[in-house]
Amino acid sequence: MCLNLVRFFVMVLLLILPESYRLYVVPCIAFISGFCNTLFTIGINSQLPNWITNSKRLSVNTWLTSLSSVSAVTGGLLVGTLIAGTGYENVFILNIIAYVFVAVMLLPLKKITDETQPSYQSVPFRQEWRQLKVELRKAPILAGMLLVTLVGSLGNAAHQVGFPIIAKLLTPENISQAMGILMASWAVGKFVGARLLGHLLKKSPYLSLERLFFVGFSILSIGFMLTFQQHQQVWAMLFVICAGIGEGIAEVSLVSRVQTEPDTLRLPVFSTLALFKMTGFAAGMMIVAPFYNWLPLYLVIMLFHGIPLITLVMVYIWLKRRLQPKKVNIQPKVDF
Numbered sequence: 001m002c003l004n005l006v007r008f009f010v011m012v013l014l015l016i017l018p019e020s021y022r023l024y025v026v027p028c029i030a031f032i033s034g035f036c037n038t039l040f041t042i043g044i045n046s047q048l049p050n051w052i053t054n055s056k057r058l059s060v061n062t063w064l065t066s067l068s069s070v071s072a073v074t075g076g077l078l079v080g081t082l083i084a085g086t087g088y089e090n091v092f093i094l095n096i097i098a099y100v101f102v103a104v105m106l107l108p109l110k111k112i113t114d115e116t117q118p119s120y121q122s123v124p125f126r127q128e129w130r131q132l133k134v135e136l137r138k139a140p141i142l143a144g145m146l147l148v149t150l151v152g153s154l155g156n157a158a159h160q161v162g163f164p165i166i167a168k169l170l171t172p173e174n175i176s177q178a179m180g181i182l183m184a185s186w187a188v189g190k191f192v193g194a195r196l197l198g199h200l201l202k203k204s205p206y207l208s209l210e211r212l213f214f215v216g217f218s219i220l221s222i223g224f225m226l227t228f229q230q231h232q233q234v235w236a237m238l239f240v241i242c243a244g245i246g247e248g249i250a251e252v253s254l255v256s257r258v259q260t261e262p263d264t265l266r267l268p269v270f271s272t273l274a275l276f277k278m279t280g281f282a283a284g285m286m287i288v289a290p291f292y293n294w295l296p297l298y299l300v301i302m303l304f305h306g307i308p309l310i311t312l313v314m315v316y317i318w319l320k321r322r323l324q325p326k327k328v329n330i331q332p333k334v335d336f
Contacts, residue, residue: 007036007099015092038278042270048259057259061252062198069191069248073184132268135261140322141210142261144315145254146273148217151311153280158288158304159224160281165297170233178233185237189223189244190251197249213253214312219246221305228301 010029017025044064052060136143167178193216201207223243230236258269284304291300 007033007095011092011096011099015089015096038274042267042274058201058252058256059198061256061259062194065194065248065252065255066191069187069194069244072187132265132272135265139261141319142257142269144319145210145213145257146269146276148214148308148312148315149254149273150276150280152217152221152308153277154284154287155221155224155301155305155308156277157281157284158301159228161285161288161292162228162297162301165292166228166230166236169231169297170236181233181237182227182240185240186244186247189241189246190248191244192241193245193248194252195248196245197252209253209257213250213257214316216246216249216251216253217312218309219243220250221246221309225298225302225305229298 010032014025014029048057048060136146163179163182164175167175167182171178197212197216200212220243223239223241223246227236227239227243230239254273258266258273261269288300288304291303295303
């Protein structure tokens with residue numbers, strides 16, 4: 001709730017400041033908003049098991065991912081309409097209303113949290129980090145999922161930079177429209193992927209979340225590789241929908257898997273996951289950009305989505321060897 005109020009006051013500040021000062025304030029506001037968004041996501045994901053029973057947790061995760069995809073599509077369309085029709089100030093007002101609404105909606109959850117929140121002892125950062133490393137050694141599959149997510153941030157940075165480029169190649173006369181269609185198709189695919197995962201696990205509850213994560217991540221990377229090789233918008237839409245389906249499956253699988261961990265480990269893992277994503281994405285943006293001057297668009301995407309795929313295969317081989325039961329040599333009994 002406090003994080004939404006911080007974002008509310010930041011947006012109010014942007015609205016009331018003179019236009020000549022807004023250019024200098026926007027980077028700070030973007031940093032504060034991004035920081036609050038990350039903390040909000042970590043808090044929601046780590047506390048969800050305290051609010052929802054185990055049997056409904058996966059269903060809630062699929063709906064959260066699905067609704068975030070729907071909001072991405074409708075929000076993009078609404079913002080474009082508002083800016084074109086009434087100006088960007090109304091976008092700020094819409095954000096302010098949304099943050100206040102979310103803060104009010106979170107008030108009942110605060111009461112539930114106070115009643116169900118287990119008591120934690122304050123632990124120094126180094127000790128908490130050391131404990132996290134020890135626990136991840138005991139759960140090598142989860143550690144592998146985190147590593148693949150970290151390396152996958154390179155691919156995320158590559159296609160984020162590449163979206164405006166392929167939009168210009170597909171429809172040079174209307175880049176913004178092509179960009180909007182691609183982003184909307186991606187969000188639709190993510191919605192379908194999240195719902196598909198819930199349907200699969202209802203029909204086949206024995207399916208492993210870890211295996212579904214690796215399958216979804218593979219579909220994500222291959223989908224983007226194929227998307228950026230297209231010269232027609234229809235085919236690009238179809239393949240970016242496939243990439244979105246893979247992302248929806250991978251995201252829900254990862255979040256649901258981490259939520260099965262104990263309370264003491266869940267928050268550090270989600271914090272580490274957010275750190276990996278943000279650090280990898282920021283570093284990836286700086287690493288990827290020069291490659292667009294040296295290589296064609298499709299080769300850059302193949303390179304930076306290929307690295308996570310190679311990492312995934314290496315992690316799979318390592319896990320298979322590590323978890324393979326050791327053969328015990330039984331000496332034949334010799335009677336004298």
